[in-house]
Amino acid sequence: MKSVRLEHVTKAFGEVTGVEDIDIHIRSGEFFTFLGPSGCGKTTTLRMIAGFYFPTKGKIYFDDRDVTHVKANKRNIGMVFQNYALFPHMTVFENIAFGLEVRKLPKKTIKEKVERAQKLVHLEGYGSRKITELSGGQQQRVALARALVIEPDILLLDEPLSNLDAKLREETRVEIKRLQVELGITTIYVTHDQHEAMSLSDRIMVMNKGKIQQVGTPQEIYNRPANRFVASFIGESNIMEATVLEVGDDRVTVEVEDGLILQGWRKNASPNLTFSKGKKIFLSIRPEVIEPGEGPNSFQGTVQFTEFSGVSINYLVKTAKHEWKVMVINTGSAIPSIGDRITLHIPENGIYFVEDER
Numbered sequence: 001m002k003s004v005r006l007e008h009v010t011k012a013f014g015e016v017t018g019v020e021d022i023d024i025h026i027r028s029g030e031f032f033t034f035l036g037p038s039g040c041g042k043t044t045t046l047r048m049i050a051g052f053y054f055p056t057k058g059k060i061y062f063d064d065r066d067v068t069h070v071k072a073n074k075r076n077i078g079m080v081f082q083n084y085a086l087f088p089h090m091t092v093f094e095n096i097a098f099g100l101e102v103r104k105l106p107k108k109t110i111k112e113k114v115e116r117a118q119k120l121v122h123l124e125g126y127g128s129r130k131i132t133e134l135s136g137g138q139q140q141r142v143a144l145a146r147a148l149v150i151e152p153d154i155l156l157l158d159e160p161l162s163n164l165d166a167k168l169r170e171e172t173r174v175e176i177k178r179l180q181v182e183l184g185i186t187t188i189y190v191t192h193d194q195h196e197a198m199s200l201s202d203r204i205m206v207m208n209k210g211k212i213q214q215v216g217t218p219q220e221i222y223n224r225p226a227n228r229f230v231a232s233f234i235g236e237s238n239i240m241e242a243t244v245l246e247v248g249d250d251r252v253t254v255e256v257e258d259g260l261i262l263q264g265w266r267k268n269a270s271p272n273l274t275f276s277k278g279k280k281i282f283l284s285i286r287p288e289v290i291e292p293g294e295g296p297n298s299f300q301g302t303v304q305f306t307e308f309s310g311v312s313i314n315y316l317v318k319t320a321k322h323e324w325k326v327m328v329i330n331t332g333s334a335i336p337s338i339g340d341r342i343t344l345h346i347p348e349n350g351i352y353f354v355e356d357e358r
């Protein structure tokens, strides 16, 4: 299995910059995801790793081999796309065998390898079926088998689940993870779906407008977002502007709206953030850290909306300037009604200070 290194890679399409200064090292055997909104440069980056685009600037290495200008068919990569890109008139066997036929392997070897690949994706016995006779999930498993059968050094997956319905998406996601763990293959996965990214990945690169926003484990990205963009894109959060009132050795005090003053730990801040009195910064407060009742950083608000999900109760609570998203674990106690005044508090550890986006 190979590692993948992008060194200050930029791709311009005429006047348009697709991606800018991407500098990452994907480890051998890692499940690495590019996550970001539409148009942020995920596919462009993946296509450069695949060899379908060449960078305008920068270098790409597979282990120590410089592949920056190597053609796609000389890179030994397996690829799976959103739309499967299977041959509909051919059988499952013929589709999976395609890459091996191109490589002119002996018939017997092809048969063995295809059968092994079918087994891997749980499609034993489906060899003679036409693609049109399969469900979407099965078709995507054929696409996976076809990518894996050539024994690639790197597996590239571009939104492979987005054409599947919710249930199949879940099943196929589990399948992809199982295969990746079983084969230990370096895998690069593109998605705009943060749940998918969080549940599958060893590490995630969050992108916006062609630039890296943060690289980290799902936990790091969720708990320690590098800036306002990451905090708002990953999970639910209350993001609000605040003015720094006081900077202590351990704690920082800020004002978020007239009279609403909060205090949090100075260490709970994105890495490049500096504090000074009077400075405008942003807070990210997850709905699940806010607790009912009196405590540190307590405030009152009016309930605007409640939603019972079984596991939790989700509220919208209005103060003078903000609508707070609050999530409380269901313990069976009474749920306030719309229009009720309630008191909430935020443990000091639940306030995270972030810088503005890059």
Ligand SMILES: Nc1ncnc2c1ncn2[C@@H]1O[C@H](COP(=O)(O)OP(=O)(O)OP(=O)(O)O)[C@@H](O)[C@H]1O
Residues within 6 Å of the ligand: 013, 016, 017, 018, 019, 036, 037, 038, 039, 040, 041, 042, 043, 044, 045, 192
């Ligand atoms: N062939 C191209 N010619 C010109 N501009 C392009 C080309 N391919 C991509 N771009 C531009 O580069 C930027 C990044 O596009 P890219 O397709 O990589 O985004 P993405 O994150 O994969 O989006 P999506 O999730 O919608 O597929 C966009 O502004 C896009 O318009």
